[in-house]
Amino acid sequence: MTYELDHPEIREAVAKLCERFPGSYWRECDRAQAYPTNFVQALTEAGYLSALIPEEYGGLGLPLSAGCAILEEVHRAGCNAAACHAQMYTMGTLLRHGSPSQKAQYLPQIADGSLRLQAFGVTEPTSGTDTGALRTTARLEGDTYIVNGQKIWTSRAEHSDLMILLCRTTPRDETAKKTDGLSVLLVDMREVRGKSLTIRPIRAMMNHSSTELFFDDMPVPAANLIGEEGKGFRYILSGMNAERILIASECIGDAKWFLSKASAYASERHIFDRPIGQNQGVQFPLAKAYSEMRAAELMLREAVRLYESGANPGEEANLAKMLCADASWAAGEACLQTHGGFGFAEEYDVERKYREARLYQVAPISTNLILSYIAEHVLGMPRSY
Numbered sequence: 001m002t003y004e005l006d007h008p009e010i011r012e013a014v015a016k017l018c019e020r021f022p023g024s025y026w027r028e029c030d031r032a033q034a035y036p037t038n039f040v041q042a043l044t045e046a047g048y049l050s051a052l053i054p055e056e057y058g059g060l061g062l063p064l065s066a067g068c069a070i071l072e073e074v075h076r077a078g079c080n081a082a083a084c085h086a087q088m089y090t091m092g093t094l095l096r097h098g099s100p101s102q103k104a105q106y107l108p109q110i111a112d113g114s115l116r117l118q119a120f121g122v123t124e125p126t127s128g129t130d131t132g133a134l135r136t137t138a139r140l141e142g143d144t145y146i147v148n149g150q151k152i153w154t155s156r157a158e159h160s161d162l163m164i165l166l167c168r169t170t171p172r173d174e175t176a177k178k179t180d181g182l183s184v185l186l187v188d189m190r191e192v193r194g195k196s197l198t199i200r201p202i203r204a205m206m207n208h209s210s211t212e213l214f215f216d217d218m219p220v221p222a223a224n225l226i227g228e229e230g231k232g233f234r235y236i237l238s239g240m241n242a243e244r245i246l247i248a249s250e251c252i253g254d255a256k257w258f259l260s261k262a263s264a265y266a267s268e269r270h271i272f273d274r275p276i277g278q279n280q281g282v283q284f285p286l287a288k289a290y291s292e293m294r295a296a297e298l299m300l301r302e303a304v305r306l307y308e309s310g311a312n313p314g315e316e317a318n319l320a321k322m323l324c325a326d327a328s329w330a331a332g333e334a335c336l337q338t339h340g341g342f343g344f345a346e347e348y349d350v351e352r353k354y355r356e357a358r359l360y361q362v363a364p365i366s367t368n369l370i371l372s373y374i375a376e377h378v379l380g381m382p383r384s385y
């Protein structure tokens with residue numbers, strides 16, 4: 001790419017680290033649906049996963065744009081940060097809403113990687129996108145919450161010590177709004193795993209370490225309530241802009257990987273005695289995908305700029321997530337097509353990245369819900385759900 005990017009030293013260092021984890025490493029993990037432990041360890045040791053934790057808690061204290069640069073470069077190099085990106089941002093709920101003693105207790109160990117906080121339990125099988133309809137309950141008994149219910153798609157639960165869990169503490173029929181009465185608990189899974197907490201891995205289209213969780217009278221100390229009881233939904237919402245922006249950065253990294261892989265292949269592959277990339281039918285989808293990537297990237301930069309200026313860029317963060325996910329998907333499609341049959345062969349890594357890129361049309365928020373947000377909150381139309 002020919003234009004200047006922010007945080008060049010960080011980008012260069014991340015790209016160098018990623019060279020140690022080539023396609024063959026990811027293919028092996030993918031085949032076995034294995035956790036990329038060595039890669040996560042390397043990112044942890046380099047301090048990148050603590051980028052957003054303030055220095056007073058032992059983190060690097062860097063702005064969101066640095067987190068974006070790290071994740072973009074990971075994906076641009078053909079790696080996948082999904083195994084650990086949540087270690088970078090899930091702590092935001094604790095940082096913004098936790099008590100001083102909770103922060104002092106957990107953040108330094110999250111920063112040095114000795115504690116993993118990368119599980120985020122919101123989605124349930126019967127509520128899905130409709131978070132207010134979740135059914136997992138936490139009942140206060142003395143100084144302990146007793147949790148019962150189920151979560152689904154809780155990624156990385158097997159590779160996390162702590163989990164941010166959203167559950168209902170006030171019955172739905174006693175609250176004015178369905179998003180009231182929900183609370184956030186910081187669950188120390190080490191104490192309950194295999195007892196009142198059962199974790200079942202879900203084999204999925206790509207290697208994502210996602211799981212189903214079952215809570216059977218799971219005890220959580222009341223001291224692990226984050227913020228005030230009943231206000232959990234807003235605490236979760238308050239972290240959404242950063243999450244959307246960081247995921248959008250991964251999508252931009254993926255788009256760049258697809259485009260550079262495809263352009264190189266199109267120039268090398270000779271059919272009918274000339275490079276396939278000499279044909280406009282091959283060039284144009286790639287040029288179009290590049291232009292879509294650049295436009296999406298500009299929206300992403302705008303979202304980051306507003307976020308770092310202290311604004312609440314709900315519109316821009318949502319648009320960035322949607323446009324960047326669309327751009328990476330378009331680039332993936334053009335890349336696969338450029339590779340013809342070889343695009344389907346594992347050893348080219350295109351099919352793996354293609355499967356991985358597809359997720360961001362659905363998670364952490366689906367495109368439809370972003371469009372609903374824009375329709376309602378930006379264009380002023382009635383709420384559709």
Ligand SMILES: Cc1cc2nc3c(=O)[nH]c(=O)nc-3n(C[C@H](O)[C@H](O)[C@H](O)COP(=O)(O)OP(=O)(O)OC[C@H]3O[C@@H](n4cnc5c(N)ncnc54)[C@H](O)[C@@H]3O)c2cc1C
Nearest residue numbers: 120121122123128129153154155208210363364366368385
């Ligand atoms: C690999 C993976 C990892 C994940 N990791 C996590 C995690 O760590 N923690 C976590 O809590 N969740 C996680 N999720 C869950 C993810 O956030 C949800 O899958 C997503 O929010 C959609 O919910 P759902 O799957 O229940 O779909 P549903 O809510 O059932 O929706 C299905 C489809 O209908 C559409 N739809 C639903 N309602 C409307 C409406 N009102 N208007 C228009 N369209 C609508 C949706 O856009 C979607 O396309 C993960 C999911 C996957 C696949």
